[in-house]
Amino acid sequence: MKIVVLGAGIGGLSVACRLSSLGHNVVVVEKNNSPGGKASVVKFNGYTFDAGPSLFTYPEWLDDVFVFCNKNPRDYYTYKKLNLVTRYFFNDKSYFDVFDDVNKTAKSIEAVSNFPSSKFLKLINHWQLVYQLSEETFLSGKIKFNLPFIKASMKWFLKSGFYSIFTSMAIYNKKVINNNKVELLFNRFATYTGSSPYKTPAFMNQLSVVELCKGAYYPDNGIYSIPKSLEKLAVDMGVDIRYNNQVRAISKENDSWLIKTSKSHFSADIVVSNIDYCFTRKLMGEQFNLPTSKLSTSGIVFYWGVSKTFKDLKLHNVFFSDDYQKEFSQIIDDVIFPDKPTVYVNVSSKIDSHHAKNNCENWFVMVNVPSSLELTSKKSVTKLRDAVINLLSVKLNESIKELIECERILTPNTLSDDTGAYKGSIYGVNQNSLFKIMNRKDNKDKFDKGLYYVGGTVHPGGGIPLALLSSKNTVNQIIKDY
Numbered sequence: 001m002k003i004v005v006l007g008a009g010i011g012g013l014s015v016a017c018r019l020s021s022l023g024h025n026v027v028v029v030e031k032n033n034s035p036g037g038k039a040s041v042v043k044f045n046g047y048t049f050d051a052g053p054s055l056f057t058y059p060e061w062l063d064d065v066f067v068f069c070n071k072n073p074r075d076y077y078t079y080k081k082l083n084l085v086t087r088y089f090f091n092d093k094s095y096f097d098v099f100d101d102v103n104k105t106a107k108s109i110e111a112v113s114n115f116p117s118s119k120f121l122k123l124i125n126h127w128q129l130v131y132q133l134s135e136e137t138f139l140s141g142k143i144k145f146n147l148p149f150i151k152a153s154m155k156w157f158l159k160s161g162f163y164s165i166f167t168s169m170a171i172y173n174k175k176v177i178n179n180n181k182v183e184l185l186f187n188r189f190a191t192y193t194g195s196s197p198y199k200t201p202a203f204m205n206q207l208s209v210v211e212l213c214k215g216a217y218y219p220d221n222g223i224y225s226i227p228k229s230l231e232k233l234a235v236d237m238g239v240d241i242r243y244n245n246q247v248r249a250i251s252k253e254n255d256s257w258l259i260k261t262s263k264s265h266f267s268a269d270i271v272v273s274n275i276d277y278c279f280t281r282k283l284m285g286e287q288f289n290l291p292t293s294k295l296s297t298s299g300i301v302f303y304w305g306v307s308k309t310f311k312d313l314k315l316h317n318v319f320f321s322d323d324y325q326k327e328f329s330q331i332i333d334d335v336i337f338p339d340k341p342t343v344y345v346n347v348s349s350k351i352d353s354h355h356a357k358n359n360c361e362n363w364f365v366m367v368n369v370p371s372s373l374e375l376t377s378k379k380s381v382t383k384l385r386d387a388v389i390n391l392l393s394v395k396l397n398e399s400i401k402e403l404i405e406c407e408r409i410l411t412p413n414t415l416s417d418d419t420g421a422y423k424g425s426i427y428g429v430n431q432n433s434l435f436k437i438m439n440r441k442d443n444k445d446k447f448d449k450g451l452y453y454v455g456g457t458v459h460p461g462g463g464i465p466l467a468l469l470s471s472k473n474t475v476n477q478i479i480k481d482y
């Protein structure tokens with residue numbers, strides 16, 4: 001079969017490798033001059049930053065792509081497990097750490113929050129059981145409302161509990177946890193799907209299992225080594241990658257797909273789009289306008305070269321805002337930038353020292369904002385930047401402003417321009433209700449034969465691990481169909 005994959009993001013490259021290893025003739029068409037999409041790299045003034053993702057989980061799902069292609073993943077990329085995963089900073093300047101050992105984490109949390117470690121372990125054990133069932137039921141393959149699915153769902157409902165389905169994560173956590181710091185920790189995991197803890201159902205607490213139990217990893221040389229390793233695998237598998245080819249239109253004539261790009265045109269028996277689902281539909285000529293309220297959040301990222309090292313900062317750091325509820329009400333209901341944001345700081349030079357100059361650090365500083373192209377202006381970004389600098393200066397007891405020696409900024413607009421993220425949304429449609437979670441776009445088009453979707457905006461969800469899983473699901477579907 002002749003297959004054209006649109007986009008060389010992590011989902012696109014991994015689907016291309018898998019399909020090529022099955023003997024198909026695969027071409028990848030990518031608008032940029034390098035792979036990775038959201039997971040690309042930013043380099044300036046002696047600093048290197050991973051542009052988007054920084055938290056790497058489930059390396060076994062990445063390894064699986066190489067194993068599927070009969071290659072040894074260790075010949076392509078290497079990684080280490082993090083001993084200390086994330087440091088969480090609170091208003092009163094206290095912090096606790098999440099470790100690779102859940103018992104150690106429970107103790108670290110108890111020491112700072114007075115939340116009994118036994119209660120924490122019981123809670124996480126509950127979500128682990130729910131997560132296990134979800135992985136078996138919802139993540140692999142497509143959601144089909146047949147008898148096995150209904151049976152599995154019933155088992156899942158009984159384990160998760162009906163209360164967790166019809167209550168928001170934040171309300172549930174207030175009732176069950178009733179400890180401000182620990183509630184914040186759990187509520188934070190809603191944002192890993194670009195959703196709000198005040199809207200998303202409480203069973204999404206299961207996402208906490210990924211970071212708290214399964215652990216986090218760091219690919220040597222940073223996240224960008226992931227798309228680079230997939231690009232190398234693709235070349236080894238004989239995939240033809242065409243960079244600098246922006247897809248302008250997707251159409252079908254008889255049984256053949258036609259892809260018109262800025263440079264050329266391609267025909268194919270099968271098309272797999274790794275371009276954001278909404279943009280793919282627009283390229284097919286559909287009038288498509290999803291409001292911000294339906295989309296996952298976007299982000300503003302400040303890439304800062306900082307002329308000092310901070311021993312209190314680790315690889316992953318979260319600084320909670322004064323008022324988490326107000327922050328989400330501003331982002332989701334008022335559709336404005338939050339005035340006092342929660343700030344995530346990633347410092348990869350803590351591990352890869354060559355990512356910063358001597359005695360300096362590369363700060364990737366991110367805040368959640370609505371997915372909208374209308375909010376970004378010099379004034380709004382400066383206001384947000386001031387709020388971030390203020391918060392970090394207070395929490396770190398240091399005037400940060402003077403330490404920023406160089407800067408680049410990612411906005412919803414640049415994310416949209418650079419990667420095709422619809423209105424800058426990171427994960428496509430949000431997961432702020434059970435309906436939206438169950439109705440995430442399938443990997444196979446409902447109507448058009450030979451059209452498939454892969455990546456973080458379709459089933460099973462956003463983030464590197466799920467984009468990788470979607471490549472597996474998509475290929476299984478293609479094998480079934482052809």
Ligand SMILES: Cc1cc2nc3c(=O)[nH]c(=O)nc-3n(C[C@H](O)[C@H](O)[C@H](O)COP(=O)(O)OP(=O)(O)OC[C@H]3O[C@@H](n4cnc5c(N)ncnc54)[C@H](O)[C@@H]3O)c2cc1C
Nearest residue numbers: 007009011031037038052053054055247420455456463464
């Ligand atoms: C700021 C930020 C932080 C994140 N943090 C994390 C994290 O910590 N952990 C995590 O697991 N995930 C994180 N993510 C999400 C993660 O980056 C993605 O879910 C993941 O990279 C999967 O991407 P994808 O396969 O959907 O492809 P994408 O990265 O969306 O790639 C799509 C590709 O299609 C190309 N394209 C678009 N339009 C066209 C066109 N018209 N013609 C040709 N090519 C086109 C793009 O250039 C791009 O290369 C983050 C993302 C961002 C932006």
